Amino acid sequence: MISLEALKNEVQNWLQLHVGSTMALIAESVLLGILVIALFAVLGLLLVFMERKVSAVMQIRLGPNRVGPKGWLQTSADTLKLMLKEGLTPDGADKFLFNLAPFIIMIAAMLIMVPVAFARNFQIWDINIGVLYISSVASISVIAILMAGWSSNNKYSLLGAMRSGAQIISYELSAGIAVITMIILTGSLSVNDIIASQENGWWIFKGHIPAIIAFVIFMIAVTAETNRAPFDLAEAESELTAGFHTEYSGMKFALFFLAEYINIFIVCAVAAILFFGGWMPFH
Known part of the structure; x- marks a missing residue:
């Protein structure tokens, strides 16, 4: 084979x-x-x-x-x-930023995928600061969210964008500290080095209590960052309709929707890399 x-x-x-x-x-x-x-x-x-x-x-x-x-x-x-479906742009919206926001959030999601190792030697780019790269590029999505909410000229969209942006920025600190814990245990920012360091056991077990606490904090934080229940206040339908993408329709809305689920996949991949040996159990 x-x-x-x-x-x-x-x-x-x-x-x-x-x-x-x-x-x-x-x-x-x-x-x-x-x-x-x-x-x-x-x-x-x-x-x-x-x-x-x-x-x-x-x-x-x-x-x-x-x-x-x-x-x-x-x-x-x-x-x-x-x-x-027809893609509509509100009359009072900033048309350039309104149309640009969905593409920025999709580009950010695609860029995060670059250092993720799916299997041995199956990686787009083996960068030696892979974890730092993922953390940095993930922050770009906040810009797209705030841009979408502000440019829509809709108070509910703006409130949803501010909620979502504040939630992501807040929980990124907790997620970042959990990631730093695993980097200290590993001694490297490289995705492949982190995976290789778990050949003799997953960090969630051999890292003992600090690794278990880091894993729990990381999972709670990324659940909030991806707007999953019970952290879905940014998209509270009873208050804000659909949040920051209320005014979007057609493929523009689909790009926001798709990026949200891709981010779920990415945070799961990062959790597997940091705590469960990535592809190591299947090599």
């Missing part, structure tokens, strides 16, 4: 042989971008469906059950609906 590293080298050698080194670099970048976008689309569909079904079980109800077998195609139908 061919390894991922060998497959990557084969693709690079083929590109350099047929299109030249410069064009090979461009082609490789475009290919990686397409793969990340495809991963985002699949993850968005699966995570939305999973959340609906799990919530339904917890609340003793059926959940999606009309479109497709047992509701499996419901998220696909919702995606098609969002793609076909």
Whole structure:
């Protein structure tokens, strides 16, 4: 069975042989971008469906059950609906910032994916400050949220943006301290070094009480950062309609929605890397 590293080298050698080194670099970048976008689309569909079904079980109800077998195609139908809906811009909105905000939040989500190691030698960029990079780039999403709320010219959107921004900034401090705890135990900011340091045991166990406390704090903090219940005050439907993206529709709304679920996947990936050895149990 061919390894991922060998497959990557084969693709690079083929590109350099047929299109030249410069064009090979461009082609490789475009290919990686397409793969990340495809991963985002699949993850968005699966995570939305999973959340609906799990919530339904917890609340003793059926959940999606009309479109497709047992509701499996419901998220696909919702995606098609969002793609076909007209994207409206309010008359009093700052049109440039209003249209720019959804793309900034998606770009931030895509950039965070860069140092995440999915398997041995299966990583977009093995940067030696991977954890610092993730923490830094994750903060960009706050700018997009505040931009969306302010540019909408809607008081409810602005209030939702301020709530969400304040919540993210506040809980980032707790999450950051939990991450620093694991960096101290590991002695490196590199994602691969952190994973390799857990070859003889997960940090959540061999780090003892400090690692367990860091894990609990990290999970609570990232749950709040991703606006999951019970930390969903930024999107309190009874008060603020939909929060900072109240005025968005169509694909612009879909980008915010997708970025939110991608961030859920990313914080889970970071938790697995820091506390559970990343891909190490499956190597």
